[in-house]
Amino acid sequence: MSKILEVKNLRTTFFTHLGEVQAVRGISFDLDEGGILGIVGESGSGKSVTSLSIMGLVDEPGKIVEGEIFFQGTDLTKLDHKDMMQFRGNEISMIFQDPMTSINPAFTIGNQLREVIMAHSDLNKDQAHERALELLKMVGIPDPESRIKNFPYQFSGGMRQRALIAMAIANNPKLLIADEPTTALDVTIQAQILELMRDLKDKINSSVILITHDLGVISEICDKVIVMYGGMIMEKADIKNLFAHPQHPYTRGLLLSIPTNVTGKKKRLIPIEGSPPDLMDPPSGCPFSPRCPHAMEICLKKAAPLFKISETQEASCWLHHQDAPEVSGMVKVEGEQS
């Protein structure tokens, strides 16, 4: 399968007056054409900064300090502002975590949609209006002819999210990045939006990166997943293996700490002890080491490379090393690692 996006050793840092925040610490991943890649991780693990880096939207005091981001062969990190604008909103578009940052409360929904459409096409105002109606219909806004004249405050949270999706797909982007598109919504509305995204992906045939901290959402719609922690990638896997055979202690911990309820009996939850790292002063080795029940000496000194478990799964954990002690369920890997 060909790759639409390849991120190589991306490192993004914020140079604040309190010190350097190493938000993304050398991550590499790629996205298959037509795929839905999930990024999960806890608050502050670097998910949003990763997507802002791809979009070329990391602002002062932040900076991509290392790495490459290839979008269909073009290294986005090398583009100047003007060229990047051409990609953004056209080939690549994003649904932001905070809907109010991308909707202007002072303009009608129709106005904003037309704007987005006309910025990247030759359509005139009337054609753009037609296209806007078509988009609103596509994202399931009832009675688009009258709703198009509404201001954002006249929309409910779920409708606003649909409007945002409509804007993001207006120009049939090849890559759509959705940062927590359903987190602020109720579960019944979330189910509608996820259904919509599944549906749209097929219709407009784009590739999607979906960021969330909800493993349930990941399992609903993604085919591959990246698990982030402390600015690094802990595990990459296809969705089946991630849930059935997690190969990183953090992923395992996450899966164990959510209630399962298959038995209906009250089982005690198994938490991950401790709390996430401070990115101003991250642990020098594996970012998970202060909380990891299996931490070894090497873990405190050096972060593990990504060990290739199978064609579809990689994990950054020393337990996969030949010389590591046996831990049940953890696969040993031979040879060179990436």
Added chain:
Amino acid sequence: MSDRIPLLEVRNLKKHFISGILKKRKVLTAVDGIDFVIYKGETFGLVGESGCGKTTIGRTIIRLYNPTDGEILFDGEEIGHLSERELKPYRKRMQMIFQDPYASLNSRMTVTDIIAEGIDTHHLLEGDAKQERIYELLEKVGLKREHASRYPHEFSGGQRQRIGIARALAVNPELIICDEPISALDVSIQAQVVNMLEDLQDEFGLTYLFIAHDLSMVRHISDRIGVMYLGKMMEITTADELYENALHPYTKSLLSAIPIPDPTSSIRDRRVILKGDVGSPINPKPGCRFASRCQYAKPNCFTETPELREIKEGHFASCHYIEEINGI
């Protein structure tokens, strides 16, 4: 089941927020005639979508709000209309843990001051005994003595929630209202806090009203659960019965909307996706609050408000057509 003793009983509780006057008068029926009982030592879960009135119920029970109508019986005494002075002994017996661990602790107070507030108000302990008690509470909730002199901003979300729990425990309450105590926390921290709440319940025989919208966590922690929609109670039953035999159309769609963290699950194919948006609680018309989204709605659902009825033993629901829909 018959030996259960009610600790809290809420009857026809209403809390309306009124704004505007004359023709512009708006009545926001945040809580609109709710009945439920919480028995001593149990955890009663309260779920429902954003804005359905969960927090308002909690705040009305501990009398941060005065009820618009209805009764609140605590240990058999009607407290909904007591004066502040008459309420004081009850304030000690009921405590609340708040939704947002970042906003609910006063940032200018040390941890000691925060925890001591209730102890001082109720003149429980003084001097060294008080300080000892604070250390003991900190250790109970998994914090350290050294933390006592620090300020809230020096703590993570999970730790702040622990401080909030220590504050609630300080006055030896019988009932704790936990308003979304874990929703602002990372997944990896949520289980820590839930386990701690369970341990404290066992140790002190606490009764919980546990408010949440994470339905899988609610099932895990609750003995019985109430499902709300726009200020009304739609269904009440035991946790297992609710998840296995939900009767109300709203509960069914709510449960089927939960994203399942298991890619092999077949629930997705059976999912009922609700159409439409949640309605508004402002100046509501009579009728079932769920009617605009209900696939079973008939004309009278839009005009007659269904009552909460006991359908099976211990299983209550409010829907005109519950028997028909469930083939009972």
